[in-house]
Amino acid sequence: MSELTIHMFPCLADNYGYLLYDADSGTTAAVDTPDAKAILVQLAAKGWRLTHILNTHHHADHAGGNLELKRETGCTIVGPRADAARIPGIDVEVGEGDVVELGAHRATVFDTPGHTRGHIVYHFAGAHAAFVGDTLFALGCGRLFEGTPEMMWRSLSKLMTLADAMRVYCGHEYTLNNGRFALTLEPGNGDLVARMREVERLRASDAPTIPSTIGLEKKTNPFLRPDSPEIRRSLNMADASDAEVFAEIRARKDVF
Numbered sequence: 001m002s003e004l005t006i007h008m009f010p011c012l013a014d015n016y017g018y019l020l021y022d023a024d025s026g027t028t029a030a031v032d033t034p035d036a037k038a039i040l041v042q043l044a045a046k047g048w049r050l051t052h053i054l055n056t057h058h059h060a061d062h063a064g065g066n067l068e069l070k071r072e073t074g075c076t077i078v079g080p081r082a083d084a085a086r087i088p089g090i091d092v093e094v095g096e097g098d099v100v101e102l103g104a105h106r107a108t109v110f111d112t113p114g115h116t117r118g119h120i121v122y123h124f125a126g127a128h129a130a131f132v133g134d135t136l137f138a139l140g141c142g143r144l145f146e147g148t149p150e151m152m153w154r155s156l157s158k159l160m161t162l163a164d165a166m167r168v169y170c171g172h173e174y175t176l177n178n179g180r181f182a183l184t185l186e187p188g189n190g191d192l193v194a195r196m197r198e199v200e201r202l203r204a205s206d207a208p209t210i211p212s213t214i215g216l217e218k219k220t221n222p223f224l225r226p227d228s229p230e231i232r233r234s235l236n237m238a239d240a241s242d243a244e245v246f247a248e249i250r251a252r253k254d255v256f
Contacts, residue, residue, distance in 0.1 A: 004105045004127040006169070008210065009042055011035040014173045015061055016210060018131065019048065021104030023107040029102050030075075031122065031131045032171065036065030038073060043201065053098065054107070055079035056133025057119040058086035062171060082111065083118025094120065106133075109220075110204050110206070112143075113150025115142030121159065129167045129211070130161065137170045140178035141223040142256050143254065149247030156246075160224055164215025175209040181256045182222045185234045192220040222249050 003036055005021040011034050019042060024136035027053050029052035030036040030039050050073040055063050057080065066077055068089040079087035086205040094100060096111040100122060107122040112135040119142075121129045134142035135152075136159055144152055179196045186192055195216070201208050219225050225231055235252075236243050 001104045004102070004124060004129070006127070006129060007046065008169070008208065009038070010173065011130035012061060013039040014171070015171060016208070017042065019043065019046070019050075020054075020102060020105075021046070021048055022105055025103030027103040029054050030069065031169070032056055032062040032133065033065030033069055034061045034171075036072075039065060039069060049073065050075045052102065053077045053079075054122055054131070054136075054182060055087050055090070056121065056131065056171070057116045058083050059116065059134070062133060080111075080118040080120040081121075082113070083116065084152070086118070110155075110158055112155035114144055114147035114155045117146045119155070123162065123166075128163075128165060129169060130159070130214075131160060131169045132171075134171045135159070136168060136217065136221075136223075137172060138168070138175040138177060138209050138217070139182050139199075139221050140174055140253070142190055143220075144250060149250055150243050152250070153189065153243045156224060160214065160218060162214045163214065164218070166214045167211040168213045168214060172241045173185060173208060173210065177202050177203065177256075178221075178253075181253050182220065183246070184250075184256075185222050185231045186225070187230060188230050189220065189228075191216075195220050 002023040007019040011017045015034040020029045025241040066144040070089045077089045078092040079246040081092045081093035084093045094109045098109045100107045107124045115134045
């Protein structure tokens with residue numbers, strides 16, 4: 001079986017586009033459609049024909065290119081069942097536990113509400129890759145536009161059960177700002193300090209900080225670390241639940 005090729009490219013102000021390609025079958029999927037024209041340019045450069053769109057959620061910078069790409073390519077659009085009415089051109093509705101096949105490669109779908117009520121994640125266990133949209137960012141997580149802190153904490157906790165080596169592909173390049181916020185809560189975290197040196201080096205040369213890994217996020221991302229004694233001291237929340245600490249972290253990041 002051929003490997004699942006993952007082609008990542010920047011688009012719009014700070015989004016990433018992703019094309020997934022299976023050489024054996026010629027199957028090619030775009031994970032979200034932030035910029036239809038940019039995606040078409042990348043497809044032409046690679047000589048690939050788009051067969052699928054895998055939407056994580058309905059926001060325009062993730063599904064706004066659906067209809068143009070469908071007109072141009074006739075691709076099949078896969079998206080969250082819980083939010084199907086807001087996914088332009090959706091053909092296949094999926095939710096928790098469903099499997100999406102790209103050639104011989106299989107992605108398990110996770111429901112991860114919080115950023116939006118119908119957000120989903122595509123987990124390609126065989127390719128060691130999870131496409132998490134705006135649920136989890138490198139050193140951050142998505143704003144709670146349609147969900148509650150408790151809902152998002154459950155979604156993030158689900159992702160934390162993935163293997164530490166699992167690569168995390170998120171929707172935006174927010175890592176530098178996220179890391180600066182993280183340091184206000186846990187400046188004594190040596191892993192975080194070291195990671196931020198690398199992030200600053202990468203961003204100084206306009207290089208991506210994506211993908212991350214689940215293991216690295218668990219060591220450095222404050223949104224996955226509400227049990228950290230240092231974070232709890234910073235927030236004066238020693239006896240709070242993890243969900244309560246997470247909620248306070250999210251509230252502080254909203255105004256950072």
